[in-house]
Amino acid sequence: MRILIATAGSRGDVAPYTGLGVALRRAGHEVALAATETFEPLADEAGLEFRPLPADHRAHGAVRGRRELLRAAAAFVTELGEGFAEAVDRDTDLLLLSATTAPLGWHVAEATGIPGIGVYLQPTTPTGDFPPTVTGTRSLGRFGNRAAGRFALGMADRVFEPAVARLRARLELPALTAARMRRRQEESGWPVLHGFSEALVPRPSDWPAGLAVTGPWWPYVGGDRRLPAELEDFLAAGPPPVLVGFGSMAGGEGERLSGIAVRALRRAGLRGVLQSGSAGLAAEGDDVLTVGDLPHALLFPRLAAVVHHAGAGTTAAALRAGVPSVTVPVTADQPFWAGRLAAVGAAPAPIPFRSLTAEGLGDALARVVREPSYMQAAATVARHMTAEDGSGAVVSAVGRLTGLKPPPSGPTT
Numbered sequence: 001m002r003i004l005i006a007t008a009g010s011r012g013d014v015a016p017y018t019g020l021g022v023a024l025r026r027a028g029h030e031v032a033l034a035a036t037e038t039f040e041p042l043a044d045e046a047g048l049e050f051r052p053l054p055a056d057h058r059a060h061g062a063v064r065g066r067r068e069l070l071r072a073a074a075a076f077v078t079e080l081g082e083g084f085a086e087a088v089d090r091d092t093d094l095l096l097l098s099a100t101t102a103p104l105g106w107h108v109a110e111a112t113g114i115p116g117i118g119v120y121l122q123p124t125t126p127t128g129d130f131p132p133t134v135t136g137t138r139s140l141g142r143f144g145n146r147a148a149g150r151f152a153l154g155m156a157d158r159v160f161e162p163a164v165a166r167l168r169a170r171l172e173l174p175a176l177t178a179a180r181m182r183r184r185q186e187e188s189g190w191p192v193l194h195g196f197s198e199a200l201v202p203r204p205s206d207w208p209a210g211l212a213v214t215g216p217w218w219p220y221v222g223g224d225r226r227l228p229a230e231l232e233d234f235l236a237a238g239p240p241p242v243l244v245g246f247g248s249m250a251g252g253e254g255e256r257l258s259g260i261a262v263r264a265l266r267r268a269g270l271r272g273v274l275q276s277g278s279a280g281l282a283a284e285g286d287d288v289l290t291v292g293d294l295p296h297a298l299l300f301p302r303l304a305a306v307v308h309h310a311g312a313g314t315t316a317a318a319l320r321a322g323v324p325s326v327t328v329p330v331t332a333d334q335p336f337w338a339g340r341l342a343a344v345g346a347a348p349a350p351i352p353f354r355s356l357t358a359e360g361l362g363d364a365l366a367r368v369v370r371e372p373s374y375m376q377a378a379a380t381v382a383r384h385m386t387a388e389d390g391s392g393a394v395v396s397a398v399g400r401l402t403g404l405k406p407p408p409s410g411p412t413t
Contacts, residue, residue: 002091003398005119006034006105007098008053008080010248011293012313014039015219016121016195017098018046022220023391024398034087034101046220054083074159080104081163085171088112094398099124103160104167106181111171117401118192119394121312122333125192125211126150127204134332137339146206157182191401193394196312199384200319200340212397215388216316221295231273231299234289238271240304241289242365245275249309249330250353254280260358261307262288267362270304270369296321304369307361310338310350319346322382324374326364328353345377 003024005017014035021031025048032049035042043050084104088095095116097105102118109116122133126149128142134152139145157178164178191210195217203213227235235241244261258274258281265272265288272288274281282290296314300306300321308314310327315337318325325347327338338350348364368374 001028001093001398002030002032002089003094003096004032004034004051004088004092005096005098006053006084006087006101008036008076008100009098010311011039011042012247012311013098013100013121015042016217016313017096017119018042018048018220020096020119020195020217020391020394021048022046023395027395027398029398032089032092042219045222051087051089053087054079074162077104077160077163081160081167084108084167085111088114090114096394096398103156103178103182104163106185107164107167107171107173107176111173115401116190117397118190119217120192120194121196122336123194123196123201123204124153124156125204125207126153128206129202129204130336133336136335153182154179191397193397195390195394196316197319197381197385197388199381200315200337200344212393214393214397215385215390216320217390217394218297218320219295219313221297225295225298227294227298228291231289231291231294234271234273235302238287240302241271241273242268242305242307242369243273243275243299243303244281244307245277245314246279246281246309246328246330247311247314248278249311249334250277250279252279254282257281257356258283260356260361263358264361264365267358268366268369270365273299273303305365305374307365309353310334310341312337315341316385319378319381320385322375322379324368324378326351326361326368328356328361344381346374346381348374 005021007014007017021033025031032051033043034051034053037052040050081104085108088108090112092114095105095109095114096119097116099120099122105116126146128145131140131145132149132152135148140148160178189210194213197215198213250257257279261274262283274283274290276290276292296317300317300323303323305324306318307326310329325341327341327347327350329335329338329350330353341347342349348367351360
């Protein structure tokens with residue numbers, strides 16, 4: 001079977017699908033990954049065919065507030081929709097669509113007759129169990145949480161509306177709003193598989209059938225990958241260090257954040273590894289080392305703790321390694337995952353990005369490294385994760401669901 005996985009966003013929105021793609025390929029499928037051109041090396045390393053999507057999330061600058069997030073998302077989606085259809089080969093037998101590409105992929109599926117399955121890294125369907133991932137962590141009660149979830153989906157539909165209109169015209173489909181297409185998919189029972197751990201987010205009790213939580217999908221790491229010699233020497237020269245990194249967040253704030261990180265580490269009496277990321281973190285000293293992109297799976301098990309922005313992928317990687325976190329969420333779904341880490345006891349209360357100080361970060365690091373409960377909680381979740389085979393669950397689901405057809409066209413609006 002020829003399968004196309006389509007995803008878009010930052011590295012954390014793409015890397016997990018490389019491991020999923022490899023699992024599907026090993027099950028005998030032909031797999032291509034569609035993502036923005038920045039991530040072609042990830043597909044190449046995993047041995048997956050790559051198809052470029054015409055957008056780049058980095059082009060829209062640093063995103064910190066909700067308004068900035070909505071503006072950047074609208075610009076990104078508009079670019080993405082311009083050439084999304086071209087990435088879908090008509091010989092494709094199945095589309096696997098991320099939360100960022102599904103609102104476009106549904107229309108391509110209608111035009112081509114190719115069936116699709118959702119493969120999401122975040123829970124997006126409204127539930128009474130918790131508020132939507134993009135609105136924070138404070139519960140509004142079961143009715144309020146569901147209402148907020150519907151409102152969040154409505155906002156997402158507004159972001160996608162211009163791109164959807166242009167895409168449908170390009171595909172020679174009758175006009176249909178993004179909101180109506182979403183309702184059509186929901187009414188048809190369109191299946192969605194979620195790549196996170198039930199130890200972190202149990203499957204909501206009020207979700208409809210067809211929505212499943214499989215466990216995480218891990219980024220592909222080749223068997224010959226090794227940590228750089230300089231990092232190996234640093235790890236061997238003393239006790240386990242703390243990693244500080246903000247992934248694709250905090251662009252342009254490298255100097256400020258680097259100073260905060262180094263002062264916090266020294267206040268806590270800890271060695272540190274700064275991961276440069278989009279922020280451009282950098283520092284020198286006997287007790288600190290700066291590194292670039294590295295596989296979390298190789299480095300995290302050798303750390304005392306991880307300071308991070310609480311992206312879904314980094315959150316899962318820290319738990320998989322059984323190490324505690326100190327979270328500094330910036331925007332989007334990051335406060336949600338930061339709250340989940342605190343709820344399971346693997347991290348203290350999140351430090352909002354705008355409130356970050358060397359004193360606050362240093363005190364939080366001293367606490368998570370020296371109080372055994374944080375490490376114990378992370379280890380408990382890690383044991384749960386070892387029993388989850390997220391990619392295997394998707395492989396099995398693909399085998400069960402490949403007879404699905406796109407829902408029939410309904411009335412236009």
